[in-house]
Amino acid sequence: MDKVSTITGIGVPLRRANVDTDQIIPAEFLKRVTKTGFDDALFERWRHDPDFILNTEPFSRGTVLVAGLDFGTGSSREHAVWALWDFGFRAVIAPRFGDIFRGNSGKQGLLTAVVPEDVVEQIWAELDAIPGTEVTVDLEARTVTCGSVTSAFEIDDYTRWRLMEGLDDIGLTLRHESDIDGFESRRESWRPTTLPAR
Amino acid sequence: MNAATNRPRTLAEKVWDDHLVVKGENGEPDLIYIDLHLVHEVTSPQAFDGLRQAGRPVRRPDLTIATEDHNTPTLNIGAQIADPISRTQIDALRTNAKEFGIRLHSLGDIEQGIVHVVGPQLGLTMPGITVVCGDSHTSTHGAFGAMAFGIGTSEVEHVLATQTLPLPPFKTMAVTVNGHLRDGVTAKDIILAVIAKIGTGGGQGYVLEYRGSAIRELSMEGRMTICNMSIEAGARAGMVAPDETTFAYLKGRTHAPEGDDWDAAVAYWKTLPTDDDAVFDAEVVLDGDLLEPFVTWGTNPGQGVALSESVPNPANIADSNERESAERALEYMDLTAGTPMKDIRVDQVFMGSCTNSRIEDLRAFASVIKGKKLADGVKLMVVPGSARVRLEAEAEGINTIVTEFGGEWRFAGCSMCLGMNPDKLQPGERCASTSNRNFEGRQGAGGRTHLVSPLVAAATAIRGTLSSPWDVE
Ligand code: SF4
Numbered sequence: 001m002d003k004v005s006t007i008t009g010i011g012v013p014l015r016r017a018n019v020d021t022d023q024i025i026p027a028e029f030l031k032r033v034t035k036t037g038f039d040d041a042l043f044e045r046w047r048h049d050p051d052f053i054l055n056t057e058p059f060s061r062g063t064v065l066v067a068g069l070d071f072g073t074g075s076s077r078e079h080a081v082w083a084l085w086d087f088g089f090r091a092v093i094a095p096r097f098g099d100i101f102r103g104n105s106g107k108q109g110l111l112t113a114v115v116p117e118d119v120v121e122q123i124w125a126e127l128d129a130i131p132g133t134e135v136t137v138d139l140e141a142r143t144v145t146c147g148s149v150t151s152a153f154e155i156d157d158y159t160r161w162r163l164m165e166g167l168d169d170i171g172l173t174l175r176h177e178s179d180i181d182g183f184e185s186r187r188e189s190w191r192p193t194t195l196p197a198r
Numbered sequence: 199m200n201a202a203t204n205r206p207r208t209l210a211e212k213v214w215d216d217h218l219v220v221k222g223e224n225g226e227p228d229l230i231y232i233d234l235h236l237v238h239e240v241t242s243p244q245a246f247d248g249l250r251q252a253g254r255p256v257r258r259p260d261l262t263i264a265t266e267d268h269n270t271p272t273l274n275i276g277a278q279i280a281d282p283i284s285r286t287q288i289d290a291l292r293t294n295a296k297e298f299g300i301r302l303h304s305l306g307d308i309e310q311g312i313v314h315v316v317g318p319q320l321g322l323t324m325p326g327i328t329v330v331c332g333d334s335h336t337s338t339h340g341a342f343g344a345m346a347f348g349i350g351t352s353e354v355e356h357v358l359a360t361q362t363l364p365l366p367p368f369k370t371m372a373v374t375v376n377g378h379l380r381d382g383v384t385a386k387d388i389i390l391a392v393i394a395k396i397g398t399g400g401g402q403g404y405v406l407e408y409r410g411s412a413i414r415e416l417s418m419e420g421r422m423t424i425c426n427m428s429i430e431a432g433a434r435a436g437m438v439a440p441d442e443t444t445f446a447y448l449k450g451r452t453h454a455p456e457g458d459d460w461d462a463a464v465a466y467w468k469t470l471p472t473d474d475d476a477v478f479d480a481e482v483v484l485d486g487d488l489l490e491p492f493v494t495w496g497t498n499p500g501q502g503v504a505l506s507e508s509v510p511n512p513a514n515i516a517d518s519n520e521r522e523s524a525e526r527a528l529e530y531m532d533l534t535a536g537t538p539m540k541d542i543r544v545d546q547v548f549m550g551s552c553t554n555s556r557i558e559d560l561r562a563f564a565s566v567i568k569g570k571k572l573a574d575g576v577k578l579m580v581v582p583g584s585a586r587v588r589l590e591a592e593a594e595g596i597n598t599i600v601t602e603f604g605g606e607w608r609f610a611g612c613s614m615c616l617g618m619n620p621d622k623l624q625p626g627e628r629c630a631s632t633s634n635r636n637f638e639g640r641q642g643a644g645g646r647t648h649l650v651s652p653l654v655a656a657a658t659a660i661r662g663t664l665s666s667p668w669d670v671e
Contacts, residue, residue, distance in 0.1 A: 017519045018398070018498060022637040027616045031269065031283035033243035033290045045639060069519050070399055073432065074637060076334040077241070078350035099402060099434060100334065104350035156366065157225035169352065170254070173360045176220050176229055180362055183219045183231050190455035190463035191233050192322045194263040194301050 001109050003166035004139055007091045009063025011135035011146055012053060013124040019067055020074030021101060025083045027075075038079055039086035054087070058132040066123050066135065066146075067094040072101025081108045091137040093144055093153070095120055106159040107169060113137055113144055113153035122149045139163060206473035208370045209439050210405040213345040213470065217328050219362055227364040233327035233344075235357050236313045237264035237300065239291040240618070241332025245355035246294040258361045259299040263322065264291060267312045268618050270305050272581055272608035284619065298358075311584020311610040314338040314552040318422065319586055321451025325440035325467040330357055335552050335634065337428040341421035342448075343440035343470050345405070348429060368434050369479040371404040375412040377487035382667040384562070385420030386554060386632070386651035388412065388484070389427040390492040390502045396482055398500040401433030404480065407472060408438050412486030418447040419558035426553045427634050430499040439471035491666040493539055494636050494649040496527035501636075503539060505654065505666045511535035530638055531646050532626075539664050542648070544628045547578045547605075547659040548641070549652060551615035551633035555583030559632070559652045560591045564599045566656035566667055572604030573662030579606045579621065581613040605659070617642040630658040 029041040046052040053059045065084065071094040072080060081104045084092065091111040105112045115123075126147035127133050135146040137153070139160060144153050162172075207215070220229040235258075242264070249256070256262060269284035271277075279285040288305070295302035303309040309316060314335055317323040325343035330336060332354040339346035349363065357363055375388055393400075406428050413421070421438045428436025438444075445464055448454045455463045494502040495509050501524065503510065512524035512535065528535065533542070549555075549563050560582060572578055580600045582588035588610050591597060597607040614621040615633040617640065623629055625644025632655050636647035648664060657665035 018523050020498075020637055022635075022640055026639060026643075027618050030240050031281075031287050031618065033247075033286055035244045035247065045643070073398060074334070074635070076332065076348040076350055078244075078352060081350075096399065096402075098432070100348060100350060104352065107350070107352040158222075158227060158366075169356050169364070170252070170359045173229060173356065173362055173364060176362075177360075179219050179229070180231070180360065184361075187231075188462065188466070190459040190466075191327060192324060192453050193260045194234075194322065194453070195260040 001166045001168055004109060004111060004163040006136060006138045006140065007064065007111060008134055008136040009090065010058055010061055010132055011064045011066050011123065011127045012059045012062035013127040014053065014065055014067040015124060017068035018070045018073065021072055021077050021080040021098070022074055024072065024080040025077065030077055030079055035082060036086060038083040042083040042087045061088070063088050063090050064135040064137060065089050065092045066120060066127065067092060068120065069095045069117065071097050073098035076100045078104045081105050081110050085110055093120065093123065093135070093137070106162065109163060111137055111139060111163060113155060115144055115151050115153045119149065119151040206476040208472040208476045208478060209343060209407055209437055209470055210345060210368065210370055213326055213328065216326065222364070227366045229362050230328060230365050231362050232330050232357050233261060234317065234322055234329045235262045236317055236329065236331035236336070237262060237354070238267050238313045238331070238333065239287040240268045241351050242294065242354055243287060243290040244351045245332070245358060246298065248355040249298070249358055254359045256298045256300065256358045261361060262300050262358070264295050264300050264302040265310055265313050265316050266291060266303070266305050268612045268616065270611040271619050272611055272613050272621055275305050275609045308585050308589070311587065312552045312555065312612055314426065315556060315583030315587065318342070318418070319584060321448055321454035324448055324454065324463070325444060326470050330363065334429045335426050337433070337436045338422050338426040338552055340425040340428065340435050340437040341418060342444055343437060343467065345435060345437065347435045369404045371401065371406050371480040371482065372478040373406050373408050373482050374410040375408065375484045375486045376410045377412055377485050378415065379412055379486050379489060382653055383489050383491060384651045384653055385416055385423040387489055387492040388486070389424045390494065390499065390649060391484060391489055392482065393427065393431045393500045394502040395484070396431055398430060398498050399432045401428060401431035404433050406431065406433045406436040407478070408436060410486070413438060414441065417558055418443060419556045422556065423553055427499065430634055440467045491651060491654050491668070493654060493664055495531065495533060495539065496524060497530055497636055497638050498523070499634065499636060499649060501527055502649070505539050505664060507539060509533045509535050509537045509539065542628070542664045543662055544576060544630045544648070544658055544664065546623060546627060546629040547576060547655050548614045548629055548631040548633065549579065549655050550581030550583070550613050552583060553634040554632035554652050555581060555587065557587050557590050560587065560596050561594070563652040563656045564596045566653055566670060567603045567659060568599050570603060570660050572659055576659060576662050578604065578659050579608060579614060581608045582610045584610045614641050616640060630655050630664060
């Protein structure tokens with residue numbers, strides 16, 4: 001995972017609330033067995049509409065998605081994050097995210113910034129006024145900037161640190177391997193095991 | 199185990215404390231040990247790929263079990279799977295299970311089925327354990343007093359490699375359902391009413407604990423239905439404290455503890471219920487006496503009403519986000535505000551999914567349709583949650599009841615819950631479904647879903663319009 005400090009790119013206003021992960025990537029794409037190649041699947045149901053924002057210039061080159069309340073709720077599919085990532089998005093700004101989606105984003109290195117609803121409205125206004133306006137998400141300063149709008153954003157300290165250090169989850173955990181060994185040595189015998197099948 | 203503390207604690211806090219490997223400091227999450235990892239073909243291939251690339255083994259194959267469910271056909275299961283992509287995912291799981299030494303129940307195997315039906319059925323799901331799976335409805339297993347949650351594919355890889363997960367702390371919410379359910383009102387109606395009350399974001403950050411007399415009176419199957427849909431309220435997990443109902447369900451199952459282990463386990467399980475003076479961060483109270491059969495009208499599970507009511511008018515919704523979402527939902531669902539819910543005709547009835555496909559659900563459904571005829575122009579598909587449930591139902595003659603009624607009796611799997619296999623709605627088709635998600639296109643592109651209980655599904659299949667079990671004698 002690469003280190004992240006500041007992301008700057010074309011902002012895409014997605015003026016919808018409750019965009020669940022079924023909308024971000026429909027279930028039929030979950031059948032793939034690779035981690036890449038999901039860019040065409042992003043918002044697939046809406047992409048058939050030539051007027052859908054990602055089908056229009058300059059938004060097809062967008063890297064910062066600015067969405068409404070409750071983005072990424074629903075199914076836990078991490079493919080939603082991969083699809084956003086493959087399309088080119090490196091940050092998503094919204095007033096609230098689905099928990100699992102937000103967790104998945106951090107693991108991929110996709111930054112999710114929570115800002116108040118009125119700030120999202122202001123950013124949408126800036127992006128509508130001048131399509132192609134860039135949005136900057138500064139992870140170090142925890143600020144979002146777009147045109148004349150600047151706002152602090154929320155992200156938990158741990159995810160921020162990991163993104164900034166570009167740390168892989170498993171490596172981090174395996175620093176505690178002796179603690180895991182110790183825990184296992186105390187684990188009671190009534191707890192379930194799956195092998196062998198009796 | 200860990201964390202001796204005298205502070206009064208909730209069920210969720212006790213289970214959490216007993217799985218603490220490393221306490222997170224300075225805002226770091228806690229490192230939590232995972233007792234049971236359930237795996238299926240959709241969310242695991244990339245995780246195994248990740249392990250392979252990093253040269254890492256599966257740390258505890260003996261705490262891991264896999265089944266094929268999301269993609270599997272429910273007809274002609276002996277034939278090669280027609281869809282090449284479904285086949286690829288299933289082949290990938292078979293290859294990975296073999297390479298990494300994981301027990302797998304493949305299509306055709308007696309233990310194959312929906313992952314959330316298989317775990318409890320084998321007795322692997324038990325009180326006081328932690329359960330994860332790359333599937334949001336892992337919350338189902340909380341019905342046993344386990345801490346169970348859905349994870350993403352990266353976390354699947356993490357658990358495979360380390361048998362632990364770094365997890366942020368949670369808040370607790372008591373969902374208390376007092377009173378007693380009337381005949382015809384079920385666990386599904388409770389959870390649909392809870393979600394309609396607190397909203398699809400209402401449980402966010404919380405572990406819900408379902409309490410109260412109406413919950414205590416539920417069977418394990420009913421408790422699983424409720425915990426299953428906790429995720430639809432946005433919650434991290436849902437739990438029910440273990441009691442005699444739980445122990446009786448577990449006793450004698452293949453993987454349940456035996457002998458001294460059983461006694462030790464039960465003694466521990468009895469310490470798990472929330473302490474009397476423990477404090478929840480939030481509480482919601484429902485009156486079980488007043489609940490009616492429920493149904494959704496919209497495109498998220500919070501958009502529901504009692505069946506006796508009408509399609510709501512978005513103009514009466516104060517919150518602008520909710521109002522817009524309701525307007526869009528009515529357009530997608532092709533419904534007009536003010537229409538009595540019971541006037542809505544359906545094209546299909548789907549009886550299945552990890553919410554309602556256990557033997558008790560099938561029995562309830564069959565009891566209503568027995569000796570009746572399927573409404574003209576309506577299709578009915580009944581899909582048991584697992585191969586074992588299917589056999590059990592067949593032994594009781596439920597398959598015959600379904601086919602004589604005019605419905606289709608299928609092989610086990612997720613089926614039309616999410617339309618990854620050939621079982622899909624056609625664009626514009628309307629379905630009364632016992633599953634858990636009514637999102638746009640969930641059951642097939644353009645399909646329209648009304649979430650209901652097995653009893654409502656049965657009554658609807660008889661009358662052809664959304665109906666309450668109170669409408670059929
Ligand atoms: S039945 Fe539906 S909700 Fe349950 S695991 Fe399968 S796809 Fe998911």
